[in-house]
Amino acid sequence: ETGGSNVQFAINPEDGRMVVIEMNPRVSRSSALASKATGFPIAKVAAKLAVGYTLDELENEITGGATPASFEPTIDYIVTKIPRFAFEKFPTSSKRLTTQMKSVGEAMAIGRTFKESLHKALRSLEVGLDGFDELPLEEHPDLDPETLLKRELREAGPERILYVAEAFRRGLEFDEVQRLSRIDPWFLDQVLEIIELEAEVRAGGIDALDGPTLHRLKRHGFADARLGRILGTAEKIIRHLRQTLDIRRVYKRVDTCAAEFATTTAYLYGTWEKDCEAKPSDRRKILVLGGGPNRIGQGIEFDYCCVHAAMAMRELGFETIMVNCNPETVSTDYDTSDRLYFEPLTLEDVLAIIEIEQPEGVIVQFGGQTPLKLARDLEAAGVPIIGTSPDCIDLAEDRERFHDLLNRLGLKQPPNRTARTLEEAVVLAREVGFPLVVRPSYVLGGRAMDIVHSVDELKRYMREAVSVSNDSPVLLDRFLDHAIEVDVDAVCDGERVVIGGIMEHIEQAGVHSGDSSCSLPPFSLSQRVIDEIAEQTRKMALGLSVVGLMNVQFAVRGEDIFVLEVNPRASRTVPFVSKATGVPLAKIAACCMVAESLEKQGITEDLEARFYSIKEPAFPFIKFPGVDPILGPEMRSTGEVMGVGQSFGGAVARGQQGVGIQAAANGRAFLSVRDADKEHLLPVARDLKARGFSLVATEGTWKFLVENGVECDYINKVTQGRPHIVDLIKNREIDYIVNTTEGRQAITDSFSIRREALQRKVNYSTTIAGARATLKALEHWHERDVASLAELHKR
Structure with a gap:
């Protein structure tokens, strides 16, 4: 046999006994890490072995062929990988680390010593760390610092290594930390030495930072920002001191x-x-x-x-x-x-x-x-900096400056305000009107974003989700219910704008754009609206002096078009649009940045999609027990697939199959929707009946359907006693679920329905628009028209 393989061992720290846990005859996640850590491209070599080469026949590309691939990589540095977690997106999930993988990414760092490598890895995570930053244990609402510290040492969590450092900082004995954490003493000793160095720096002050001392600290991986924080001074002061002492980093080769x-x-x-x-x-x-x-x-x-x-x-x-x-x-x-x-x-x-x-x-x-x-x-x-200037990027992010630009261009935004205190937020919220989308400024992925329906919900959000101040205001936007959200990717060279793609979201406004399925081209918008969206995008690109990529999000209600936000940068839909149109937008945009105009590149017309492409998000909910899979303004998807087809329904079907959705062609469907969705539910319910589904619903929805002539069975809510809807799901008597809710209490009450559906792999839609798309997909579920993207782009 040839190729890559992955073996996992366990070593007993008491006596050194080694056992094999598992062996996978394939490349794994750690293969990628090992390739980057050593420079030896495991998967590339494995592919060549699979077609008949032997290791001694292959050259090591890194050494320019001076060594063969059979020469095992040797390293003279330390590599540290630290996983990146996203528990802030799943606040109801346990943060304890177990045999179930929960990280969503990772950072890797290379250094000549373990301390240097570890420090670099911590700041590579981009979670606000400059190194072993102090933890505010006193701010925990329930536990005193000592109890919290010991719990976090004993039970593995995402910040355990920081708690180890904090334990040493607060004077816990080495043996006690080792007893609680069961971490190998060598690693603990390295962290302890870092904390001792920090104490030395703190005691000596900035005057004690002479050349040899600062060089020693830098060799141990201390960042200028971390030294500045320890000494109570700015990062630029430490940088200036370091440059004055002529202490500069050098670069080594892997x-x-x-x-x-x-x-x-x-x-x-x-x-x-x-x-x-x-x-x-x-x-x-x-x-x-x-x-x-x-x-x-x-x-x-x-x-x-x-x-x-x-x-x-x-x-x-x-x-x-x-x-x-x-x-x-x-x-x-x-x-x-x-x-x-x-x-x-x-x-x-x-x-x-x-x-x-x-x-x-x-x-x-x-x-x-x-x-x-x-x-x-x-x-x-x-x-x-080439491309769009930082000032123009800031203009798009700054609420007041952007509002002025839209007024000059004659474009509409949903009513909005910016609040810098809780009291101001309550007054402004009443001016704008509920429901509101609330979020902090300068975030990506809808971090800490929410929809609030009352002053009480707004106060709770301001208390729990954000720390509001003059430097970090909270943005209040009127939520446009039942609006269609639209994403546009465009490229601009400063003079000409080319629209790469106009994508219509399947889920209505209120679901984060990264979590919403979307269609290119749009499947329900009128040509007038599409043309107007393209024209507004051009105005904003030129108004912002964009050079490169730009993404705009619109909300369409009837014939009214509202600008939600503009990002003069690459967006997460660029790869999707590029594959759907066959035109590499990022490449074109990069060329614009070095004065290669769109005309010079031969790109002067807006791009057209020759077939339907659907972006279908993939979610990690099954990995996080206790998390509600309902969609909202905070992004939670961790990946996506692309479905293509000659019809909208065919593309949706391929997309849903791609993320593993198992859609039943008939059976029993459960319907329970909020009052605002009841009128929109009627055609969905009738379509389900026409496809051979029998319907079951809770009280409000059941009453509405029966009154409108749709035959439907009644079932209790969970709070109304047994048998209730969750019992039916557990007994595998439900094949499809449509469940929409609004308001904190209603979402809490229906949580068990969505969670049980997830566990039992029952297909469910949490928006009416999602249900409509699923019904379209069912029409084409068993079609098998296979063609490569290259063929489709030629048609």
Whole structure:
């Protein structure tokens, strides 16, 4: 047999006994990590072995063929991987880590010592850490600090390593920490040494930071920002001191052979030694900032854009430089760009790379929110940012400035206000009117976003979900119920705008765009509305002086079009639109940034879809017991599939099959909808009856259907006693569910229905629009018209 394999061992720390837990004769998640950690491309080599090569026949590409692939990789550095979790998206789920995988991404770091590597990995996570930051244990509502600390040491959780550091900081004995955590003493000792170094710095003050001391701290991985926080001073003060003392990082190469042979591959990591192996060239260079670890709201869609940007720049003759710290991505393959820096995406780390490489331009708009957060500081440091300027990006994010722009352009927004205190929010909410969409400013993935229906719900949100202030205001928008949401991706060169795709969401407004299925082309909008949306997009792109990609979200109610938000950057739908149209939008946008106009590229007409494409999200709810699978304004999907077909229904069917939905062609359907949806339910109920479904409903919906001539059985709600609807689901007597709710109490009351449906794999829709799409899909469920994308684009 040939190929990759993965073996998992367990070692008894008491006596060293080793046992095999499992063996997988295939590549695994850890294969990607091992490939990035060593530079040895496991999957690539495995594929060549599968077609008949032997290891000694294959060259090691990293060493330029100086060694064969049979030469096992040897490393002279330490690699640390830390998983990234998204428990903030699932607040009702237990945070305890078990044998069920719960992480949604990971960061990897390379350093010459374990402490350096660990520090770099912590700040690569992008969860607001500069290192082993202090934990505010006193703020816990229920537990005193000591009880909380011991619980978190004893029970594995996402922040356990920070609690280990906090335990040492608060004086817990080493043996006690080891007894509670059962973590190997070697690792604990490394963390303890870091905390002892922090105490030294704190005691000595900034005056004690001489050259040798600061160099030692940097070798142990301390970031300027972390040292600044410990000393109560700004990051830029520490950076200035370090530069004055001429303490600068050097770059070493990942070479698979611990420097035994020379390497021609520029796969680099930063450290604090004497010899620098970067050897920058004098070619024209463009640097692309990646997206960091995958998380809900920012995943591989942005990596796709970064990779395409690197490809475009390379084709135009530029040397491409990629900076990223995510081992799961294509952008961190050593051959995707000319030079790869596997480094955290922080201001300190990025500025150090720019200082040594001196690129002609830096691209920040393809990596999601991660590089955008650095844009202002990079610009202030004199870094040449190409594409849409940071000021224009800020204009689109700043509520007041953007509102003024829309007024100048004559475009409509839902009524909205910006609140900086709880009291102000209550007054403004009454002006705008309920229901309201509430969210903090500057977020991606709908983080901490909610729909509130009353002053009490608004107060609870302001208390629990956000810390509101002048620096971080809360945005209040009137929620447009029963509106159709529309996503538009466009590319602009500063003078001409080309519409890449207009996507109609299947779920109505109120469901986060990343969680909503969407169709390209639109399936229900009139041509007048589509033309008007395209025209409004052009006005905004030129008004914002966009150079590159832009995404706009609209809400359409009747013939009225409202602008919800504009993002002058790559969006998560760019890969979907590119595959649906056959035109690489990210590549085209990257070329626009280096003065290759759309006309020069031969792209002057809006793109047209020749078939229906459906983006269908995939959710991780089954991994999180206790989480309600209802959809809302906070994004929770972790992936997506694309379904294609010559009809809307056919594409929806392929999409639903792609995410594993098992739709019953007939059987028994349960219906329970909020009052606002009852009129819209009638055609759905009649269609289900026509397809051979028998119907069952709870009191309000049952009464409405019977009064309107639709035959339906009655079933109790859970609160009304047995037999109730959850009993029917458990007994596998229900084949399809349509359940829409609104308001905190109604959502809580119907939670058990959705959760049981999830556990029993019963197909369910939590919106009327989703139910309509499912019925369309049932018409085409068994069609088997298979064609490649290349063939479809030629038709």
